[in-house]
């Protein structure tokens with residue numbers, strides 16, 4: 575007797591694995607943003623992708639300097655077993671060096687970041703001395719080189735401090751600045767067009783409320799456009815395509831001409847109203863469209879002219895999960911980034927769970943502090959792929975591999991925090 579499928583994820587036979595889909599995607603990536611490199615001032619470079627190796631043209635710090643406010647001295651002057659008195663010769667402040675060398679028995683008042691006077695090799699903290707206007711006395715026991723920072727201890731001249739393909743974080747900009755670079759050569763921004771699809775979709779805030787019968791508000795475009803913007807790509811919000819074959823084909827065809835990547839959600843399955851796949855096949859080609867994942871499954875990768883194409887599922891949770899795990903690395907790769915995969919963290923499962931083998935699953939979970947202080951993943955309920963609250967009231971995704979069929983509370987699971995992939 576035939577049994578009706580009570581789970582739309584029952585049939586997994588002809589579905590591609592996540593690993594294979596990511597591999598195909600990776601093989602298809604060429605940096606499309608190579609065609610126009612831009613020299614960009616540091617303050618506009620955050621989140622952008624570096625198109626050059628940055629080599630330090632000088633040592634940083636450029637001179638030995640003091641790590642504290644105190645007195646610079648020659649370690650050889652210090653008595654091993656009793657106090658030492660030294661005469662104060664002047665001061666070395668940050669940006670205002672003391673220009674004379676230090677002779678035996680001499681010291682110089684020095685401040686944090688100030689250049690070490692010639693001959694001085696050690697600094698005593700001001701709290702550790704008794705001082706008059708002209709001399710200090712310090713106790714024994716100060717180590718050679720104490721409180722001194724060496725020239726080049728951060729970066730040596732000739733070091734490659736930043737590498738091509740890196741996405742620039744605030745600290746990367748600081749490192750570039752520390753070796754004197756005011757501008758960096760970057761890949762141009764990737765141009766990404768975002769469509770929603772579906773006759774049922776209405777624009778929030780549009781005049782004509784209340785919501786027409788049968789309509790739902792378009793949530794996906796707001797999630798997806800914001801995520802793409804977080805990658806510092808140039809996003810075009812291309813609106814909602816109706817469930818009409820010609821309109822979908824015309825919309826995608828026109829947008830392919832001036833974008834590097836087109837991102838759609840919905841309309842990629844096998845329903846009568848699903849025209850996205852047909853349009854991509856007519857305009858270009860489709861690499862795959864069915865992946866063994868939950869949520870998701872109808873997830874398409876293709877090419878239209880020079881533009882890459884990713885068709886995300888329509889349900890908002892599925893759209894976001896598939897974006898984070900599949901579209902995001904593609905966007906980064908096309909834009910020139912070399913590090914595409916997000917880091918997953920091991921956390922303790924706070925739940926029992928059973929799943930079918932053969933597909934990869936992502937569950938939305940909050941992180942709470944577990945018994946031993948380590949983070950523990952607590953599932954949000956319900957987990958439906960239309961439950962946007964499951965994305966909002968959680969910290970990230972528990973990722974469960976194809977082979978796993980059962981998770982027991984207390985075991986370790988992989989966790990992808992949204993913060994890891996939000997930008």
Ligand code: AMP
Pocket residue numbers: 770771772774775790791792793794795839840841842843845887888889890
């Ligand atoms: P589809 O893949 O087009 O069949 O869509 C699957 C489900 O996702 C349907 O319930 C759609 O109404 C819903 N959906 C599709 N696109 C969106 C969107 N942009 N915002 C909110 N829900 C959507």
Ligand code: MG
Pocket residue numbers: 771772773840841847888
């Ligand atoms: Mg639809």
